[in-house]
Amino acid sequence: MILERLRADAARVLNDWAKAQGGEAPPVVMSPAPEHVAADVCIPWPLAAAKVLKRKPLEIAAQAAAELAELPGVAKAEPAPPGFVNITLDLMALGANLEHALAPGERGHGYDPEARRDILIEFVSANPTGPVHLASSRAATLGDSLTRILRRRGHKVWAEYYVNDVGRQVKMLGLSVKARWDQAHGKDVPLPEDGYQGEYIKDVAAAAPPEAAGWSPEDFSRFSIERMLGEHKRDMEAFGVRFDRWFRESELHAAKALDKALAKLRSLGKVYDKDGAVWLGSTGEGSEDDKDRVLVRKDGLPTYFLADIAYHLDKLSRGHKELIDILGADHHGYVPRMKAAIAALGYPPGTLHAIVHQLVHLFRGNVQVKMSKRAGEFITLNELVEEAGLDACRFFFALRTANAHMNFDLELARKQSSENPVYYVQYVHARICSIFREAATRNVLPAGTPLARGAALLALKEPSERALLLKIAGFPEVLRVCERELSPHPLANYLMELAGLYHPFYEKCRVLDPAAKELSAARLTLCDGVRTVIADGLGLLGVSAPEQM
């Protein structure tokens, strides 16, 4: 709150000043002051402004510092070569910010009244022909955490899971399960060619009721899909991931949505017929795709691509202004054609944003675990959570950018030791909870006693205390960065940093001191702030904040 206001104020002041100098001002950015600088935040704006204003950066910095020194919350603003303004915040303002962090109001800490996007985010959407596996757990983490963060910021976000419940693979699933059912009932039948081979197929077959003896392959398909889908729903729930809607492809077919999408494209003149098939002309000017794509095959059947166009059209027709798709890197080639399709339908560029996450490589120690869906050899989300724990999994995935090619070591995850960063953060939370329990029993600050407010917080003068106050003040900005990057990873890394700042404070500053009750109250308030932000931040990542470990 304090930093956001400062940035807004600084932007206004510096803009006005630049305008008076006859120049168009660059945007104002603020960053934490580096270690060797005795200040809280720094603004490199003079360096950027030097070019447009055609003046020396340091000169600009000196004048900008004079302007910024007058702003509320600023204790000191000093120019520094080659052209920074270093700002020291007012301790009183930092204290007020702590109070805000402890009581942020109904919309929560980090709510931005100007956040007004309307986004439909689709993720996981694993085929119900098999269990949810490792790669999907990364997508689930990214999508769910991002959804929570964007909602906190104030945006309208709708989360959706797309279910492919029609098509060739569904038929194949039915045939595979039927074969396993027959085998289990004494018939010597082979799995169909290209059938699903995983052990889970046998499990599905074993779950079929006695009357399955008279089932057609289609009956088996229906039964299997519903059963797998039920597992997906349980998996997602167990992983702490919620969807507003599970959208079935069959709904599109029932509503003739494919025909309608095709008709719309045709009326817009975006399709043509060639070699007996219907094509989307994707390669027009401004298009991102490099070749035209088939929508309806020679045999008259629609392609998956057309179904997907219909689905995206459906999402947009429900009024959402932006679509986010989260995809594994193995599907990245699909992005340009989908963007081309959405452009062809007349929606503005930027309507669809794809988050492509790189694949997770699994290791056991130094040995890479090869996964083959064909042979049914893969690590499922369930197994992963069982081995590593929900909190560890979600935090681990949340720490990385989507672009990072990551290695996941099962042996390391299984250790559940301090090698896992999530404990580093959770430990701080538990430690602070312990202090509060102690405060009550020792009667330093009996339960129910109000914490320090206002001027009482001026007692927080130690550098380690100031560092915590400042870090807490950075929380809303971190959520803003998460939105800009469309990734939860800045938040996860922020929590690591916040936790890292707490321990030095704890070593240096005695919190509970019966001889100094006012100082104790101020420090308890600071601890409460840290505890609150950690619990809140972990919550946005779907990670628990235990009071004891």
Place this chain on the structure above:
RNA sequence: GCGCCUGUAGCUCAACGGAUAGAGCAGCGGUCUUCGGAACCGCUGAUGGGGGUUCGAUUCCCUCCAGGCGCACCA
């Protein structure tokens, strides 16, 4: 062959084009009569190679090397 992603410390990863590139883990050396040692302090240690743009490049451009993933009238 073409396209996308990546290459940062021993390992796993951070860093809107900004100051002396940060963490965690591992390693070495310290800290412990008081609030949780799952901790703290100190040390060691890095931008794949080569060009370019810039006052300034891990970041942008070109190129080379290495790895991952894609290049269907499959889904």
